[in-house]
Amino acid sequence: xxxxxxxxxxxxxxxxxxxxxxxxxxxxxxxxxxxxxxxxxxxxxxxxxxxxxxxxxxxxxxxxxxxxxxxxxxxxxxxxxxxxxxxxxxxxxxxxxxxxxxxxxxxxxxxxxxxxxxxxxxxxxxxxxxxxxxxxxxxxxxxxxxxxxxxxxxxxxxxxxxxxxxxxxxxxxxxxxxxxxxxxxxxxxxxxxxxxxxxxxxxxxxxxxxxxxxxxxxxxxxxxxxxxxxxxxxxxxxxxxxxxxxxxxxxxxxxxxxxxxxxxxxxxxxxxxxxxxxxxxxxxxxxxxxxxxxxxxxxxxxxxxxxxxxxxxxxxxxxxxxxxxxxxxxxxxxxxxxxxxxxxxxxxxxxxxxxxxxxxxxxxxxxxxxxxxxxxxxxxxxxxxxxxxxxxxxxxxxxxxxxxxxxxxxxxxxxxxxxxxxxxxxxxxxxxxxxxxxxxxxxxxxxxxxxxxxxxxxxxxxxxxxx
Amino acid sequence: xxxxxxxxxxxxxxxxxxxxxxxxxxxxxxxxxxxxxxxxxxxxxxxxxxxxxxxxxxxxxxxxxxxxxxxxxxxxxxxxxxxxxxxxxxxxxxxxxxxxxxxxxxxxxxxxxxxxxxxxxxxxxxxxxxxxxxxxxxxxxxxxxxxxxxxxxxxxxxxxxxxxxxxxxxxxxxxxxxxxxxxxxxxxxxxxxxxxxxxxxxxxxxxxxxxxxxxxxxxxxxxxxxxxxxxxxxxxxxxxxxxxxxxxxxxxxxxxxxxxxxxxxxxxxxxxxxxxxxxxxxxxxxxxxxxxxxxxxxxxxxxxxxxxxxxxxxxxxxxxxxxxxxxxxxxxxxxxxxxxxxxxxxxxxxxxxxxxxxxxxxxxxxxxxxxxxxxxxxxxxxxxxxx
Numbered sequence: 050x051x052x053x054x055x056x057x058x059x060x061x062x063x064x065x066x067x068x069x070x071x072x073x074x075x076x077x078x079x080x081x082x083x084x085x086x087x088x089x090x091x092x093x094x095x096x097x098x099x100x101x102x103x104x105x106x107x108x109x110x111x112x113x114x115x116x117x118x119x120x121x122x123x124x125x126x127x128x129x130x131x132x133x134x135x136x137x138x139x140x141x142x143x144x145x146x147x148x149x150x151x152x153x154x155x156x157x158x159x160x161x162x163x164x165x166x167x168x169x170x171x172x173x174x175x176x177x178x179x180x181x182x183x184x185x186x187x188x189x190x191x192x193x194x195x196x197x198x199x200x201x202x203x204x205x206x207x208x209x210x211x212x213x214x215x216x217x218x219x220x221x222x223x224x225x226x227x228x229x230x231x232x233x234x235x236x237x238x239x240x241x242x243x244x245x246x247x248x249x250x251x252x253x254x255x256x257x258x259x260x261x262x263x264x265x266x267x268x269x270x271x272x273x274x275x276x277x278x279x280x281x282x283x284x285x286x287x288x289x290x291x292x293x294x295x296x297x298x299x300x301x302x303x304x305x306x307x308x309x310x311x312x313x314x315x316x317x318x319x320x321x322x323x324x325x326x327x328x329x330x331x332x333x334x335x336x337x338x339x340x341x342x343x344x345x346x347x348x349x350x351x352x353x354x355x356x357x358x359x360x361x362x363x364x365x366x367x368x369x370x371x372x373x374x375x376x377x378x379x380x381x382x383x384x385x386x387x388x389x390x391x392x393x394x395x396x397x398x399x400x401x402x403x404x405x406x407x408x409x410x411x412x413x414x415x416x417x418x419x420x421x422x423x424x425x426x427x428x429x430x431x432x433x434x435x436x437x438x439x440x441x442x443x444x445x446x447x448x449x450x451x452x453x454x455x456x457x458x459x460x461x462x463x464x465x466x467x468x469x470x471x472x473x474x475x476x477x478x479x480x481x482x483x484x485x486x487x488x489x490x491x492x493x494x495x496x497x498x499x500x501x502x503x504x505x506x507x508x509x510x511x512x513x514x515x516x
Numbered sequence: 517x518x519x520x521x522x523x524x525x526x527x528x529x530x531x532x533x534x535x536x537x538x539x540x541x542x543x544x545x546x547x548x549x550x551x552x553x554x555x556x557x558x559x560x561x562x563x564x565x566x567x568x569x570x571x572x573x574x575x576x577x578x579x580x581x582x583x584x585x586x587x588x589x590x591x592x593x594x595x596x597x598x599x600x601x602x603x604x605x606x607x608x609x610x611x612x613x614x615x616x617x618x619x620x621x622x623x624x625x626x627x628x629x630x631x632x633x634x635x636x637x638x639x640x641x642x643x644x645x646x647x648x649x650x651x652x653x654x655x656x657x658x659x660x661x662x663x664x665x666x667x668x669x670x671x672x673x674x675x676x677x678x679x680x681x682x683x684x685x686x687x688x689x690x691x692x693x694x695x696x697x698x699x700x701x702x703x704x705x706x707x708x709x710x711x712x713x714x715x716x717x718x719x720x721x722x723x724x725x726x727x728x729x730x731x732x733x734x735x736x737x738x739x740x741x742x743x744x745x746x747x748x749x750x751x752x753x754x755x756x757x758x759x760x761x762x763x764x765x766x767x768x769x770x771x772x773x774x775x776x777x778x779x780x781x782x783x784x785x786x787x788x789x790x791x792x793x794x795x796x797x798x799x800x801x802x803x804x805x806x807x808x809x810x811x812x813x814x815x816x817x818x819x820x821x822x823x824x825x826x827x828x829x830x831x832x833x834x835x836x837x838x839x840x841x842x843x844x845x846x847x848x849x850x851x852x853x854x855x856x857x858x859x860x861x862x863x864x865x866x867x868x869x870x871x872x873x874x875x876x877x878x879x880x881x882x883x884x885x886x887x888x889x890x891x892x893x894x895x896x897x898x899x900x901x902x903x
Contacts, residue, residue: 056519056520056521059519060518060519063517063519064517067517079517080517081517081518081520082518082519082520083519083520083521083522084519084520084521085521085524086524088524088530088531089524091530092529092530095530096529096530100529103529103532103533103536104533104536105533105536105537105539105540106537106576107529107530107533108530108532108533108534108535108536108537108538109534109537109574111530111531111533111534112534112537115530139519141521199536206576207576207577207578208578208579210578211579341591341593342591344590344591344592344602344603345590345591346589346590346591347591350591351591410591411591411592411593411594411595411596412589412590412591412592413589413590413591413592413596413598414587414588414589414590415587415588415589415590415602416586416587416588417584417585417605420584420605421604421605422601422603422604422605423601423602423603423604423605424599424600424601424602425590425592425596425597425598425599425600425601425602426587426598427587427598428596428597428598433589436587436588436589437589440586440587440588440589446578446579446580447579447580447581449579466579471581471582471585471586471587472581472582472585473579473580473581473582474580474581474582474583475582477575477577477578477579477580478579480575480577481577481578481579484577
């Protein structure tokens, strides 16, 4: 247990850390740090927000994380919440030095939350909203029964990631998205496949296109247009939609956000005059956070290395860079601040993951070969970069959109997976179709590509079929 | 900018939702008993206390990529080369079942719940028991029970029998004051319960487990029989303290074996079912007098009996039935084969047509692992219970 004296020591350290951060140009929201026991830490970690609604999936995550902690297999050092003021939670068993590093790390995160463009629309009072949501959902549980709510949430959560990150922009100009979608020529082959299909089903007259379709925001679209949902169900969907929009920027910037926070905890800790013993402890801790995992990519490490690399390249540009791009040198700091403001993971990797870095980090592409071995299949740095970027597109989820909500002139829902070379997990997709059926109440279709052939899966409430 | 510590002791959400999750696990287990009963990792668990059970309904289904067809990016330690194998894909369905067909295309990793094997047995046996259990004399299996049997005037206050004490009080009042009412308790009103150890005699039961280990019993068939007996043994050991079990394995000849041999030995050769029944009858004659014992012979075979032995088998089966409470016969088909593709012997239908006392015969056909649980229920169902 931490006594008040230690809280005082932390406060003193925090003041120093804060001053160093501000002096270096960081611009975070004010932060409220709370020291919590492990059980609370893991609870907040598994719900991603304190006071969030109840669902067994959180319980499952909590149980898993807590067990890992109890067995000494993994440990969360901090959780930080994107609000204003920001909240950060420290584990009460952390040492003073660990907590100092964690606080410096947290300031990096909070600066990122405040200044990165992708966070500009996030609800900075999300903790309040989340607990209001929790309260409303628990009232619904009381009114309609726990099982009923749980089953409904199961269905909604199966598609929760399918919201539109540009939701706020789209609402104002609903038709702009559609135009751009049609203009994308990268999918020409798909559009053609689509036309082939249309000739087959030509009997079904083509209706006038709706302005809000296609849309990738399944949650919002179903909430608005489902023929069967009751008011409380739409309300729950609206809440989940709200929360997902809040989480989307974090999903879009994981590598950057962790990289930025790690960059800053390293800088700040270096500026604190640590004695040798503390410095050793810090060095050990730092290297455990930003070290490569065996064969896996550690987002902390990758982001950290890229930020350092950018800073170096803009501080000491090569002759070529000076001539070609007009870099003057000494602009490293300014450049990384610009990057933290304007990029997300995809543009970050596309723009700043260089050949030298790929080689230094020993990155590779691997895949399953002959259904047996996971083998390294490529070390070409562009392939590595492109694979990373493509796996991160749509924050790692397949891009699914609603294309028709009156299919067969029968208010059936038609979803399309924008296939870009990686197939869906079909058993899973079928299960999700069952959930979507629950939300839509009529036959749900999903068009995707399997073994290079366009295939439509559907679920009519009783049976699955495909063609 | 502050550092605080607050009292979080009332925070219980994680624990509550963890409980919700547990409930779902139990519910899912109940619904999936059919496939859990024949789950390899349990049957082959060799005395482990907990087992991992894959539970599909606890997956969080999402639209996701087929990871087996997706390229990933990894990081080496500085000298990785193209062609290096960094991991092996877990092979689906290795072990006794041969090829695991279910869901091998994608979505391999599903949620595994770690469950206590006793808890699991409890769920499975919730409403199973030995049928046709009859009171039989002698060599009783003693089970002691504490029973309150007597009323005394002195005793420990915690054993006060309030109802009788009040009655005595009313009686005394009626006697002494001519008024039947409660009140003015005296020491002489008090009545205490006392107990005694009651030795209860339960019926004896012996199960004669017979299994065909002939060449025609393939891996799958043996596995099915094995999983059936695995649960049967567990069931008997939990519900009845001292049930005897005799293991007989046979091909053309039968012999009594130990439990371990019974489950692990493989043999070859043809099938002469009557050999097992003959041995069973002689064991019964020597050791388990039907007057004293409830006898349950169970036999698993693929039904591929020598044609010439069928008459003898039926005759001996009839004899078994007349000495036993219930005779169970399970015929195990080829995995996935439906009933019209019966193998040549088809002892089951011969039994069904020719046995005399059919109400004491239960024959089931098992074609897939999922049939094991229904078979268990059929054998150990509540029907016909006489105590």
